[in-house]
Amino acid sequence: MMVCPNCKHNNMAGAMFCAECGAQLLGKDALTTQNISTEQFASSLPKNTQDVYQSFDGQGAWGSIHLLDTGQVLPLSVRNEFTLGRISEGQPIMPDIDLSPYQAYAGGVSRLHAIIKRDGNRILFMDLGSANGSYINGKRLQPNAEQYINHGDIIALGKLKMQVLVKNG
Amino acid sequence: MASGKRDYYSILGIFRDATPEEIKRAYFDAAQRLHPDKNVAAGETELFLETQQAYEVLSNPKRKSLYDATLPPEIETDTSIKHEFLYSRPSLVKITEPQLLYVQLEVGSREVAGQMATPPLNVCLVLDRSTSMQGEKMDMVKAAAITLIRGLRPQDVFSVVTFSDRAEVLIPASINQETKKLESRIHLMQPSGATEIFQGLEAGLNEVKRSLDPSRVNHIILLTDGHTYGDEHACLKLAVEASHLNIGITGLGIGNEWNDIFLDALASSTGASSAYISKAKDIERILVDKFNALSSIFADDVVVDYKAQAHVHINYAFRLQPEGGAVALETPMHLGPISRDAPLKVLFEIVVDPGALDHDDVILMEGSIKVSVTANPAPATPIRVKLSRKVLEKASNEPPPASILSALSRLTLYRMQERARVSAEAGEYSAASRHLQNLATHLLSKGESSLAKTALMEAENLERMHTWSDGGNKELKYSTRALLLEGAKEKYK
Numbered sequence: 001m002m003v004c005p006n007c008k009h010n011n012m013a014g015a016m017f018c019a020e021c022g023a024q025l026l027g028k029d030a031l032t033t034q035n036i037s038t039e040q041f042a043s044s045l046p047k048n049t050q051d052v053y054q055s056f057d058g059q060g061a062w063g064s065i066h067l068l069d070t071g072q073v074l075p076l077s078v079r080n081e082f083t084l085g086r087i088s089e090g091q092p093i094m095p096d097i098d099l100s101p102y103q104a105y106a107g108g109v110s111r112l113h114a115i116i117k118r119d120g121n122r123i124l125f126m127d128l129g130s131a132n133g134s135y136i137n138g139k140r141l142q143p144n145a146e147q148y149i150n151h152g153d154i155i156a157l158g159k160l161k162m163q164v165l166v167k168n169g
Numbered sequence: 170m171a172s173g174k175r176d177y178y179s180i181l182g183i184f185r186d187a188t189p190e191e192i193k194r195a196y197f198d199a200a201q202r203l204h205p206d207k208n209v210a211a212g213e214t215e216l217f218l219e220t221q222q223a224y225e226v227l228s229n230p231k232r233k234s235l236y237d238a239t240l241p242p243e244i245e246t247d248t249s250i251k252h253e254f255l256y257s258r259p260s261l262v263k264i265t266e267p268q269l270l271y272v273q274l275e276v277g278s279r280e281v282a283g284q285m286a287t288p289p290l291n292v293c294l295v296l297d298r299s300t301s302m303q304g305e306k307m308d309m310v311k312a313a314a315i316t317l318i319r320g321l322r323p324q325d326v327f328s329v330v331t332f333s334d335r336a337e338v339l340i341p342a343s344i345n346q347e348t349k350k351l352e353s354r355i356h357l358m359q360p361s362g363a364t365e366i367f368q369g370l371e372a373g374l375n376e377v378k379r380s381l382d383p384s385r386v387n388h389i390i391l392l393t394d395g396h397t398y399g400d401e402h403a404c405l406k407l408a409v410e411a412s413h414l415n416i417g418i419t420g421l422g423i424g425n426e427w428n429d430i431f432l433d434a435l436a437s438s439t440g441a442s443s444a445y446i447s448k449a450k451d452i453e454r455i456l457v458d459k460f461n462a463l464s465s466i467f468a469d470d471v472v473v474d475y476k477a478q479a480h481v482h483i484n485y486a487f488r489l490q491p492e493g494g495a496v497a498l499e500t501p502m503h504l505g506p507i508s509r510d511a512p513l514k515v516l517f518e519i520v521v522d523p524g525a526l527d528h529d530d531v532i533l534m535e536g537s538i539k540v541s542v543t544a545n546p547a548p549a550t551p552i553r554v555k556l557s558r559k560v561l562e563k564a565s566n567e568p569p570p571a572s573i574l575s576a577l578s579r580l581t582l583y584r585m586q587e588r589a590r591v592s593a594e595a596g597e598y599s600a601a602s603r604h605l606q607n608l609a610t611h612l613l614s615k616g617e618s619s620l621a622k623t624a625l626m627e628a629e630n631l632e633r634m635h636t637w638s639d640g641g642n643k644e645l646k647y648s649t650r651a652l653l654l655e656g657a658k659e660k661y662k
Contacts, residue, residue: 001266012520014269016257016569017581019588021607024578026257026569 002026062118066163068154070102081117083128084157085110099160108132108158116164123166125149132158176240177223179550182539185237189228196224202383250468250540252276252552257569260561263526269484270519272533272556273573276504276540277512278467287464287509288543289324291385293342295373296358297393298331303360305449306394306423311355313453317460318351326385328376329355332369333362342376366393367400370407370418377416386466386543387416388441390459391432392452394423401431408438412503415469415541417441419459423452425640433495440470440503442494445647447640462491467509468542473554474501475536480525483534485518487583489576493653507540516576532557576653582611583649586624589631590642598635602628608645620648 002011002025009020016026061077074097076082085095086104093111098104110130117124127134129143135156136149149155151166178185181195203217226232257271294317296310314329321327328342329351339354340346373389381387389411397404408418420432420443432443446455477500486496491508496515507513525531537551568574585608592601605628612621627641 012267012269013262013264013564014258014271016271016574016577019584022581022585022611 061167063123063164063166065097065116066165067099067102068161068163069107072102076116076118081115083112084114084116085112087111099157102160104157104160107160109160110158113157114155119148123149123164125155125164130157134158177227177236180219180223181227182550184537184551184553185240192224192227196220196228249279249542250276250552251279252538252554254554254556255570255573256558257573258558259565259567260559261521261526261531262564263560263562265523267520267522270521270533270558271569271573271577272517272519273489273570273576274504274515274517275512276471276507276538278507278509278542288466289322289326289344289385290460290463291326291342291377291380291382291387292460292463293328293330293373293376293389295330295332295369295389295391296339297333297364297366297369297391297395298358298360299333299362299364299395300360301364301395301426302423306452307358307360309449309452310392311358313456314355315352316453316457318346318348318355320457320460321346321348326380326382327351328373330369330372330376331358332365332372333360334365334368335362336368336372338372338376342380344380364393364395364397365400366391366397367403367407369393370404374407374411374416378414381414381416383415383541384543386463386469387414388463389416389418390421390456391418391435392421392423392456393427393432395426396428397431404431404435405438408435412439412470417469417506419443421446421452421455421459422643423449425643429643429646434497437495437497438499438503440472440496440505442488442492442505445643447644462508465509466506466543468507468540470506470541471504471513472501472539472541473504473534473536474539474551475534475554476500478525478532478535480522481531481533482520483517484520485584487516487580487653489514489516489580489653493583493650501539514576516573516580526560529560530557531560579649579653582608582615582652583646585611586642586645586649589627590646593631593637593642596635598631602632605631605645608649615652617652620645623648 002013002015003009004011004018004021004023004025006018006023007021009018011019011025017024061075063076065074065076067074079096082096084097084099085093086100086109087094087098088111091111095112099109108131110132112128113130114125114127114134124146125136126146127141127143134141136147137154141147149164151164153164155162155164178187181192181199183191183195187195199220200217203213203220205214205217226236253275255273261268261270294314296314298307302310318327323345326342326344327340327346328338329340330336331339339358340351370389370391373391377387377389411418416439418436418439419441420436422429422432422443423446429443429445436443444455446452483498486498486502488494488496488505491511491513492505494505496502496504504513504515519533521531521533533556535555537553539551585604589601589604589608592604605624609621609624609628612624623641623644627637627645630636630638630641
């Protein structure tokens with residue numbers, strides 16, 4: 001018998017995926033893993049935000065969000081629009097970018113706060129009717145109205161400040 | 170093929186240790202197909218005479234033993250077919266409870282795709298023209314049929330049957346037909362009446378049977394948008410008859426009203442599969458794809474004949490490619506066609522009960538694989554198969570083969586959807602909803618966000634309304650099935 005580590009369902013011996021929740025039980029090591037040399041990693045660590053942006057450039061990101069308080073950089077790639085907000089337990093609202101690890105709650109970020117999207121080479125930003133509002137370079141925005149933003153603009157969701165870095169910005 | 174000097178056994182497509190009953194059955198089967206009253210292709214009468222000669226010798230014990238003495242030792246060779254079995258584990262473990270083992274079978278052609286001739290078709294379209302087809306659906310069906318007619322090659326046999334509560338032959342089966350005339354017949358189709366699938370299938374089968382030819386791809390494509398009432402059993406019986414004649418039945422369902430479980434059962438007993446057409450505008454694309462798939466067939470069907478082993482049973486069998494679909498667990502098992510471009514892949518889930526572990530070697534399956542290659546009408550020489558695993562005290566640490574792992578990771582999604590349906594059917598809505606939520610999580614992690622959304626929505630529907638949304642269950646079923654194929658294709662490139 002094999003007990004699923006995920007849902008504790010009793011699976012028959014030899015099962016490879018849990019019959020109840022579909023979690024993989026066997027052969028996890030067989031999946032291809034990559035070794036990342038730590039030396040290389042250390043030398044490629046960016047020194048300032050401009051470099052951070054450069055390093056994402058090669059991966060097809062069209063921009064990134066630099067959180068000013070904590071220093072994290074979140075790349076914007078693959079998709080053309082992202083909702084920003086914070087996940088709270090027991091609520092089915094799932095923003096594309098969850099800011100809760102970056103003191104979003106303390107900063108007054110709504111669960112579904114704003115949306116950022118690409119429009120050709122430019123970037124559109126819209127507040128989604130959040131409780132504490134959004135600011136671009138200190139100026140409060142009308143909710144639900146799209147606004148173009150530029151490379152280097154500082155936006156604030158409530159009190160949470162971030163700089164938007166745009167490719168070809 | 171080494172047809173120059175074939176011995177009597179390979180002429181009949183049997184092993185040398187065949188019992189008198191097996192010899193007799195093989196001869197009757199071959200005679201049915203090749204008899205001068207029935208055969209159509211050139212050279213088949215000669216083949217018939219050969220089988221007759223072979224049977225005369227092999228059915229007489231004295232002549233058989235004299236003949237056997239002249240034979241060179243048996244070599245398992247020849248065949249244009251290659252096959253391979255992969256196991257999820259190298260051995261079984263000695264434990265006191267049932268255990269699972271996955272086996273993946275791959276059967277393909279040895280030849281290169283480019284060198285093979287495309288087989289001519291013998292296809293009948295069986296079209297539902299019941300009242301519910303009125304409007305866009307009927308227009309699209311007509312347009313699709315006309316596209317197919319324009320794409321026919323002179324050697325293709327084509328027929329069209331329409332049905333409601335009775336069936337008419339709109340275009341009788343024949344080769345080299347006049348395109349304009351056929352098109353005008355298609356335009357005559359008028360929707361009215363109820364849906365009785367058996368009527369249509371029976372007429373369609375008759376059309377295909379009229380020019381039945383083992384060197385063609387013999388196939389029925391059923392297109393319907395509704396439930397059939399009371400004749401399901403008759404339909405399934407007809408499908409079994411079709412499978413004996415090597416005629417495949419593909420079921421295409423339009424919209425949300427048709428019974429996918431029934432259509433799947435119908436198709437899978439002939440080794441074919443069913444497909445879901447959610448929007449009328451997709452009818453043409455899906456029909457044309459299906460036609461192209463039929464024209465690139467290398468072998469119509471791969472049949473596994475096996476004897477059930479004590480304490481071992483096949484729990485589940487699924488065809489991963491060329492066309493995803495559940496395999497009906499019957500004896501013999503019809504696994505489906507081999508395409509010229511890609512081998513057939515089937516995954517078996519086998520349950521071994523502790524009772525089987527008394528021996529050091531457990532036989533999982535013993536029997537033969539028969540592949541009827543379309544370009545070669547002579548009976549196929551079966552390939553003997555014996556699947557067995559050693560029983561060890563300790564489980565092996567060897568990781569399962571990557572191809573089984575990746576196939577199973579996708580098949581797991583399909584089966585979660587199946588499980589949700591079973592639970593919903595039994596009235597266990599919260600269980601069904603839980604299965605769908607789990608499914609959504611896995612879909613999300615695979616990047617299938619829109620399908621994940623569908624799964625979540627259905628989970629909510631089941632929880633609140635205790636029912637699926639229109640077409641939601643079919644969408645999930647056929648989309649998760651399509652994921653399986655994508656996975657297989659990725660691996661090819």
